[in-house]
Amino acid sequence: MTASVPGPVPAAQLKERARAAIEACRERLLDLSEDLQRHPETGFREHRTAATVAGWFTELGLPFESDLSLTGVKARMPGRTPGPTVAVLGELDALVLPRHPLADPETGAAHACGHHAQVASMIGAAVGLAAVRQHLDGDVAFLAVPAEESVELEWRREQVRAGELKHLVGKADLLARGAFDDVDMAMLCHTSGQPARLSVGDSHNGSVVKRITFTGRASHAGSSPWHGVNALKAATLAISAIDAQRDTFRDEDAVRVNAVLPHGGDAPTAVPDRAELEVVIRARTLDALRGACAAVDRAAWAGAMALGARATTETTLNYLPHHQDPALVEVARTNGTALFGPGAVAPGRHLGASTDMGDLGAVMPVLHPFTAGATGDAHSVDYAVTDHVLAALEPAVLMAWCVIDLLVDGAAQAHDVLARRERRTAAKPDERPAADRYSDFRAGFDGLTHYDGTHDTVRGTEGEL
Template sequence: MTSVDDIKARVCEAIDRAADRITALSDDILRHPETGYKETRTSGVVVEQMKQLGLDPQTGLARTGVKGRLRGRSQGPTVAVVGELDSLIIPDHPFADPVTGAAHACGHNAQIASMIGAGIGLAEVSGELDGDVVLFAVPAEECIEVDWRLGLRDQGELHHTAGKAELIRAGHFDDVDLAMLTHAGPAMLPMGVGANANGSLVKRIRFHGRSAHAGAAPWAGVSAYKAATVAIAAIDAHREMFRDEDGVRVHHLITHAGDAVTAIPARTDMEMLIRARTIEGMKRASEQVDRALRGGALAMGADVEITTAVSFLPFSDDAALVEVLEPNGRALVGDGFVDLKDLAAGGSTDMGDLGSVMPVVQPIASCGTDAVAHGNAFYTKDHVAAAVLPAKVMAMTVVDLLVDGAARARKVLDAGGPKMTRQEFVDLHDSLSTDERFSGGGLSAEA
């Protein structure tokens, strides 16, 4: 009888033989970044990679998602190895697209490569696994281009700004029981697991005023821009009132200030992200922000439209899955494997959404640079550390989960306790999504 260690050794040997293919894939995607729900080239590359594995992938899931399935020898739990397709927009990044400004400053290129790499290894042994493996390239993890994405929602094409929530809602994760994804981290961290991430709400805000000649008759106008700046000041005043335990972060952009410097602005648009460690914390901070937005409108006599939607639910690694993955990480990087459970990260990920419906784990692996993620100096410099080693740790963990009647996968599922159903997930998202128009009263008054 073949031992688990022998199976894992064959998996790693297959990944090593394909190391050049894996690193080339990571580098290719790095050099061809695409933002969320627009990842058409990247999806096409993934389709070809899956076909080389003998898979017949599903395509066009949530616009650009790609899903392939490696069949095990018997029915059992299904484990997904996930990679994210999309990039950020950072025009001064060294690998930015010169036209769109898109750039892989969060390492998603390496995620896709590690997903394919894990598939290469697991294809060698799928006939010895008691369950299936899904390779799932998912769109739109980064919460950017908010107005455009909410426009797709308004048109009925999408429900969610983030890809995994959209895929969950559409039922594309219904046939998956557990999932994993390896995220890029700094060079000082060879590999680690256990980090948490905040949930977040996204807001699209539009202040409505009245235009007037800014020099000859400014008193005849109602400044949408000034209403926005008053609201921003009020939000800043709230920052000392946010609860420490909520870990709140509020970020905003003014995406449209006005149309001409010679006219009182009649329209000012904003995008805003509100992060907190819990759903209740997200709600509390959102209510405080909404009061500030209404206050800005009231102060200047403007109107304000506030659209709120969930971008991500709070994330934490599944403890039982960590127990399975950690020995494999330590086998690969030794003392370089770090326990991150005490790290309260201020960022967010839609792995939190996936974790609300199934056990998930998201190890972190070095990208080869010590720059801060989402910055113009963060990129995949070491494709072996960022893609090949993660392919191994995920494939080895899948083997542990699905050998011997998938006993460890079943143990993880039992230990995790009840998760949300798809309908409960949809209902939660919908309950946190609101649309409001508040009148400051000035637009009804005579100019």
């Protein structure tokens, strides 16, 4: 005797069932968002937050994997029949912002970007979809992903060198490890301090990180500075050369170059023989990103040559440019309008910030709406989620409704999303695992380049831009 398959139920009824289930769990979900806000953890170290997520998955009866890319947690909710897999994501990590009012006094971590609310909305979506899973023609994966923020980079580089990580940010590392090989499309909701209730269709810059080490020769700064090679001055010349490039970047490419000087010598009594620059380069497209990286490389080489120093540049692709899938944007806009009203849904815009949803979007359709509920400027000491209903509960309903639309009626809308993406790219479906497709997008960025300004020669190793 075979189990009967439930008959068709209108999507509108399924959405109301999902919303009712989320509302029944309302106070617990709001408490979850507030609790995680009070216990921030930085990327790849989110052990408490990951354990909390695992506890919810256990309660919902969802089998899960843990310790993915050190702290990631992935559960799977099968539908009634096989079909596409839609992933709902929540980012586990916080920023390093010691002066934030809610910062951890020991680590300086603070939720100044609202990821705690994302996790609560992912759990809320799981609660809602669990009530209708027997009517979905496909699976839902729930992934609590580590390390979206680009912080503590040197510690992360050490983990890469030790083989503990493959990449510096979470979704890139999960992609490389095959955690998204069985996923067809993905979504998350991000809070913001915007006036609109919902913003759908935003895009983001890609990002490259360069650590440039200038090496000179130490000497007595008072009695014999002419015997030295000043690495600090080579670095400051490089910064000036970077600044001189700014008006050469096209407005439409949205290029941003930001640099800090974490080391500039050991004592003012000696000519500095080592200086370090950390540079973040952002741009709207891969071509613009490559062009801006080349400009920064030239600036570093010019600083080294001017002082007769050496420069070593370690280049790491941090985030790919992020562009949302138009078909998924339509699904979210329709559901957002039904939930909040047509005047509450803002059109997408391009943002100069970066997100590793861009990496995921390079290999599959992604959705990344912004919801209200926060005040202040993101990544600043005045940012805080002040309305957890807007930031966590309503996004849970929105994502549950989107998944229902995608996976009812034989998953017709999900199949349409995938077919439209193939038509836009004018390519045959790439059946390779997501990990293999992702490696193609990263090719040519990561690498190490050496410049010897004492001999006017340049040589590079794998991945030179």
